[in-house]
Amino acid sequence: MTDLLKLSGVHTHIGRYHILQGIDLxxxxxxxTMLLGRNGAGKTxxxxxxxxxxxxxxxxxxLAGERIEGRATPDIARLGVGYVPESMAVxxxxxxxxxxxxxxxxxxxxxxxxxxxxxxxxxxxxxxxxRAGSLSGGxxxxxxxxxxxxxxxxxxxxxxxxxxxxxxxxxxxxxxLKEIKRRGATIxxxxxNFFAARELGDNVLVMDNGTIVHRGxxxxxxxxxxxxxxxxxxSLEAHQ
Amino acid sequence: MTEIAAxxxxxxxxxxxxxxxxxxxxxxxxxxxxxxxxxxxxLTAASLAMGMMIFIMASGLTLVFGLMDVLNFxxxxxxxxxxxxxxxxxxxxxxxxxxxxxxxxxxxxxxAALLSMAVSGALGLVVERVLIxxxxxxxxxxxxxTTGGLIVAEQTMYALWGPQIIPMPLPTSLRGSFIFGDVxxxxxxxxxxxxxxxxxxxxQLVLNxxxxxxxxxxxxxxxxxxxxxGYRIRRLFLxxxxxxxxxxxxxxxxxxxxxxxxxxxxxxxxTVLIFVVVIIGGLGSIGGCFIGAILVAMVANYGGFLVPKLxxxxxxxxxxxxxxWRPRGLYAVTSR
Numbered sequence: 001m002t003d004l005l006k007l008s009g010v011h012t013h014i015g016r017y018h019i020l021q022g023i024d025l026x027x028x029x030x031x032x033t034m035l036l037g038r039n040g041a042g043k044t045x046x047x048x049x050x051x052x053x054x055x056x057x058x059x060x061x062x063l064a065g066e067r068i069e070g071r072a073t074p075d076i077a078r079l080g081v082g083y084v085p086e087s088m089a090v091x092x093x094x095x096x097x098x099x100x101x102x103x104x105x106x107x108x109x110x111x112x113x114x115x116x117x118x119x120x121x122x123x124x125x126x127x128x129x130x131r132a133g134s135l136s137g138g139x140x141x142x143x144x145x146x147x148x149x150x151x152x153x154x155x156x157x158x159x160x161x162x163x164x165x166x167x168x169x170x171x172x173x174x175x176x177l178k179e180i181k182r183r184g185a186t187i188x189x190x191x192x193n194f195f196a197a198r199e200l201g202d203n204v205l206v207m208d209n210g211t212i213v214h215r216g217x218x219x220x221x222x223x224x225x226x227x228x229x230x231x232x233x234x235s236l237e238a239h240q
Numbered sequence: 241m242t243e244i245a246a247x248x249x250x251x252x253x254x255x256x257x258x259x260x261x262x263x264x265x266x267x268x269x270x271x272x273x274x275x276x277x278x279x280x281x282x283l284t285a286a287s288l289a290m291g292m293m294i295f296i297m298a299s300g301l302t303l304v305f306g307l308m309d310v311l312n313f314x315x316x317x318x319x320x321x322x323x324x325x326x327x328x329x330x331x332x333x334x335x336x337x338x339x340x341x342x343x344x345x346x347x348x349x350x351x352a353a354l355l356s357m358a359v360s361g362a363l364g365l366v367v368e369r370v371l372i373x374x375x376x377x378x379x380x381x382x383x384x385x386t387t388g389g390l391i392v393a394e395q396t397m398y399a400l401w402g403p404q405i406i407p408m409p410l411p412t413s414l415r416g417s418f419i420f421g422d423v424x425x426x427x428x429x430x431x432x433x434x435x436x437x438x439x440x441x442x443x444q445l446v447l448n449x450x451x452x453x454x455x456x457x458x459x460x461x462x463x464x465x466x467x468x469x470g471y472r473i474r475r476l477f478l479x480x481x482x483x484x485x486x487x488x489x490x491x492x493x494x495x496x497x498x499x500x501x502x503x504x505x506x507x508x509x510x511t512v513l514i515f516v517v518v519i520i521g522g523l524g525s526i527g528g529c530f531i532g533a534i535l536v537a538m539v540a541n542y543g544g545f546l547v548p549k550l551x552x553x554x555x556x557x558x559x560x561x562x563x564x565w566r567p568r569g570l571y572a573v574t575s576r
Binding site (some may be wrong): 051053073077089100105 | 461
């Protein structure tokens with residue numbers, strides 16, 4: 001299986017803080033790779049660095065063999081990278097429709113794709129002409145994900161989609177992400193919810209202090225409770 | 241939560257109309273206080289005309305504030321430059337300005353206004369590239385750079401045109417008033433209202449009916465996410481800055497005709513009003529800016545008539561009242 005995204009020796013400084021301290025990782029085509037770790041481990045910084053929102057101070061980042069470090073964020077997005085930030089970042093003043101129109105960068109929205117999205121997230125249809133700012137947290141997350149998948153993307157970077165959501169919404173979201181996976185999407189997914197990680201991940205990377213401290217198959221980590229406790233300070237059992 | 245079937249009609253968005261009702265309510269409250277209906281009508285027309293001119297000057301600034309997070313204290317320079325450019329164009333055509341034909345007058349005024357907008361817009365390009373670009377995200381430096389730029393611009397105008405006030409008389413056909421019984425409404429004020437309304441409708445159409453407008457509205461709220469969607473927002477910044485500068489130039493021409501004079505420091509009296517409008521309207525909100533401009537003009541006109549001593553602080557009091565009601569302005573767009 002080929003590597004769609006590859007980071008080699010990536011360092012990122014934010015102000016005087018050295019956040020990423022030599023990240024090496026690969027995300028394989030068609031796979032969902034989970035990026036796990038404690039708060040402050042550098043997961044969000046990794047996604048933002050890939051997206052060009054923070055520039056890597058050194059190291060190489062390549063997407064489908066093309067070097068992208070140092071490129072501007074819009075250029076990286078135009079290479080086919082969809083980004084769902086932790087804050088969701090929906091445009092509150094715009095309607096649900098307008099948020100999606102903007103996300104469909106290459107032209108009018110595809111009706112089939114829209115119907116597919118409405119199938120998962122009927123609330124988006126219900127609030128189609130409502131301001132996104134009036135949506136609930138779960139609905140905003142749905143809109144944020146819908147925005148990333150309204151057009152085909154090579155790679156989806158998704159940052160903690162289950163954060164702060166009710167358990168029932170999380171289950172629905174996991175089902176949606178599974179369907180996106182089934183369609184062959186390549187996803188790098190930051191997640192604190194280990195249950196969601198186990199359900200979605202093919203591979204896993206665990207970060208600590210700005211470095212990757214574990215890499216392997218998600219199923220293997222899910223089955224190894226002592227390893228979970230050592231790496232993450234928790235076990236899957238404790239999460240269920 | 242009840243879901244709707246695919247065939248159900250899509251729901252309409254809810255509108256926040258409270259700010260729209262505010263100037264209407266204020267105008268109605270003033271009827272008994274002012275007493276004379278004709279005076280009330282005259283003051284209301286004056287308020288609307290003044291409000292439209294302030295709106296034209298402030299609309300660019302609110303977008304620059306909202307979209308670029310730039311504190312441009314030098315916005316007033318574009319106003320004065322616009323007015324001076326108009327004097328250059330109009331001077332050789334003084335005879336056409338004095339002709340008793342609306343069309344001949346407008347045939348001179350329109351190119352003068354367009355050229356003023358072009359020069360102010362071009363100046364905006366230079367200011368954005370030279371003064372603003374190096375200090376994006378640094379508010380204190382923005383204030384220093386743009387205030388410095390304003391001083392340099394004003395002194396340059398003094399050097400080029402001298403310190404004296406340059407007269408800019410209204411064209412003949414725009415002098416005088418339309419008389420309706422006891423009510424007199426100045427012709428130029430009607431023109432100012434029409435132009436202001438036209439600019440407002442044009443901006444609203446662009447913002448609400450085009451993808452460019454969506455990008456601007458989204459960029460006002462979250463620039464980073466707009467970039468993450470693949471749009472190069474720096475170019476948009478430049479376009480908005482130039483448009484805002486051009487509108488300030490147009491406002492400068494209109495204000496100069498309203499006052500019938502041009503002066504390098506003419507924007508000083510306007511800058512406070514413009515900032516009050518931008519703040520009470522909500523940073524980045526064109527609708528809020530429009531209502532805010534009308535409110536500011538109403539308070540200035542009604543207040544000046546009823547309690548002249550209060551005129552100096554009336555707009556500050558208005559700002560305090562609005563911000564107590566809505567701390568982020570009439571229509572909050574950005575989280576800043």
